[in-house]
Amino acid sequence: MKIFISYASQDRAQVEPIRYALEEQGHEVFFDRDDLPVGESFTTRIRSAIERCDLFVCCITPDTVDAGSYTLNELDIARRVFPRPSGRVLPVVLRKVPFDQIPAWLKSVTLLETPGNVTAAVADAVHQIARKRKLQRMKRIGIGSAVVLIAAVALYNVAPPTTDDATADTGNAQPENTLNLGPQIPIEAGQFIFGDDVNTPRRNLYVSPFLIDQHEVTTSLYAAFMEATGSDPAPDEWEQFDPASHGELPVIGVSWNEANAFCKWAGKRLPTEAEWEKAARGSDQRLYPWGDDEPTPEHATFERTADYAYEGGVTAVGSHPMGQTPEGVQDLAGNVSEWVSDWYSDSFDRDDTRNPQGPAEGSGKVIRGSGWQDPAEELLAVKRYHANQSTRQTDLGFRCAMDQPQ
Structure with a gap:
């Protein structure tokens, strides 16, 4: 390491x-x-x-x-x-x-x-961390048959590639497949207030109409992607994945590069940061995706402690209808935080107020939303983070979006 x-x-x-x-x-x-x-x-x-x-x-x-x-x-x-x-x-x-x-x-x-030798204690702790990661990589070799079974079901809904669809305005490559990811929610065009001057500077932005997946991408859908494309390596904690009981859990432990590749393969793209916040916060500047009521276990999955995300951490997508947005987008708070397309920046171009795409480059990609381990105060719709695009975390997933047909 x-x-x-x-x-x-x-x-x-x-x-x-x-x-x-x-x-x-x-x-x-x-x-x-x-x-x-x-x-x-x-x-x-x-x-x-x-x-x-x-x-x-x-x-x-x-x-x-x-x-x-x-x-x-x-x-x-x-x-x-x-x-x-x-x-x-x-x-x-x-x-x-x-x-x-x-x-x-x-x-x-x-x-x-430790009251003992601190050097030995650190060496042992690091050895255990490295050993766990090595075992995780080795165990992934044994998932092939389960992935094939899930992929056979999920790929039933995969249509052949199309050639007449326009490339998205975000510059994504022509989609390879059109995968049925479940319901998509239309978000109307319009202006909204982005930021709160605490987490990010307040700005009045305009976003064109777009579609966003109602749910985060699940393990079963990601398994279909892996089988169809030969994507490697598998996500973190994939050895804990049980296709019989975990198929509707959100996939975790994927990098930005892998999430972006999935969305392109599915004929979609990652949402921009502005689109994500428009979907989560709306034009009424609500505190949480569902409104201004304080978070409860009926609204979202948060403040959980577990050894593994798939064993007592994340919950099935769509498990908290009370936490959905007025339009019906679910799990934008809690469960897993989500990659979006933008490079991270602390500052913003004041003139970039119409469908902003973020800076042209940066040292990390933006993460929005909150995860199953986070406290209630982290569930605010304005919270944002960032990480290197190769980062994988046990409470980090994604969902897809696309331009709304005119």
């Missing part, structure tokens, strides 16, 4: 043995900020190194959380790159820190604290 170790410079002597132990296990470890290649800004190079890592190890001491420490910058970058830290972040307590001084994002995962 590629591992980034974040630590305060005062703790270098204590952290260095951890670095050597992990390198002896065969991991590629980023340790010395001074070793960064020249040519880019320091922060950009740090961000790039964090985005490329498989595991972010944060060594916690009073110096780590001290105002002015550069580790706070690294933590902020990691929080943006891995908004869902479970399985991606390993916080290690080297010296006692008052619990209320530890950033909330780090406290959302279990802190590694």
